[in-house]
Amino acid sequence: MITAKHEKWLSEIQKADARLRAFPDGNGRPNIHKPRAAAMRWAIALSQKQLDKLSDGDFSNLQRELACFRRFELKEPVLPGFVEPAPWPSREDINNTQQWIRGILDNVSSRSDNTVVYKIPEREWHLVWIISDRRWGQFYTEKEIEGTSRVHELFDLVREHVDKILRCKAADCQKIFLRDRSNQEFCSTRCQWRTGQRTYKDIPPERYGKRGRRMTSTPTRLTPTPKEKNSGQPKKSKERAHGTKRRTR
Ligand SMILES: [Zn+2]
Incomplete structure (x- = not known):
């Protein structure tokens, strides 16, 4: 019998599904036409989260997203x-899953010569000769294994995107990201622009202003300071190239 509990479960799962599909790229743009890439970005973001710092609401969303994706x-x-909806993934399960994703993303993005091996521990295949039908039946079962997390769906995601998982080339970022284009080296236009400013040889360093200065840990200012604005120097029209306009967060 389908109960109110089932309906509520489905409605929460549907919302989680919509969040996964709309998960944005490094520039904050979703692409609903590539839901699996969006989910890959969601998984990368999960690997970068500080789980103990999440609000209750964010944690509960994460539980539903992971359940939905699996x-x-x-x-x-x-x-x-007709069965009871399974409970949402526990904190321990999410912690284990995060550790696993971190490990595989580090491994894959390093592009070193070690082979990435993954074996599905939960799956058990059955090949059955069905006498009455005189044919083979094939099926598998999956059972939870105590203390481990189910990650094979996430592994499939990594496998599909393995050539697109990279580390951002910006020295002060180095985050793992999923590239969209084959020549993309930065997680976002923000990182690309910032790095470009620093290495752009034709602009003398004194003209970089604050934006081009080598950074230590804090992001460079996104807008000119009032001093820069009123310095009276004529602005060259090419100074702000395409894509340098910032979103304020
Ligand atoms: Zn970056």
């Missing part, structure tokens, strides 16, 4: 049938 992998969510 169960439906971006196929249309459906009611869980």
Whole structure:
């Protein structure tokens, strides 16, 4: 029997599915036409989260997103049938999953010569000769293994995107990201622009202003200081190239 509990579960799963599909790229733009890439970015973001600092709401969203991805992998969510909806992933499960994603992303993005090996521990294949039908039946079962987290759906995601998982080339960022274009080296236009400013040889360093200064840990200012604005020097029209306009956060 489908109960109110089932309906509520489905509605939360559907919302989680929508969040996964709309997960933005490094420039804050979602691309609903590539839901699996969006989910890959979601998984990368999960690897970078500080789980103990999440608000209750964010943590609860994360539980639903992980449950949704494991169960439906971006196929249309459906009611869980007659069984009780499974409980949302526990904190321990999410911690384990995060550790696993961190490990595999570090490994893959380093592009070193070690082989990445992954074996699905939960899956058990059955090949059955069905006498009455005179044919082979094939199926597998999956069971939870105590103390481990189910990550094989995430592994599939990594496998599909393995050539696109890189570390941002900006020395002060170096975050792992999923590239969109084959020549993309930075996680965002923000990082690309900042690095470009520093290495752009034709502009003498004194003309970089604050924006081009080598950074230590804090981001450079995104807008000119009042002093820069009123310095009276005529501005060259090329000074702000395309893509340098900043969003304020
Ligand atoms: Zn970056």
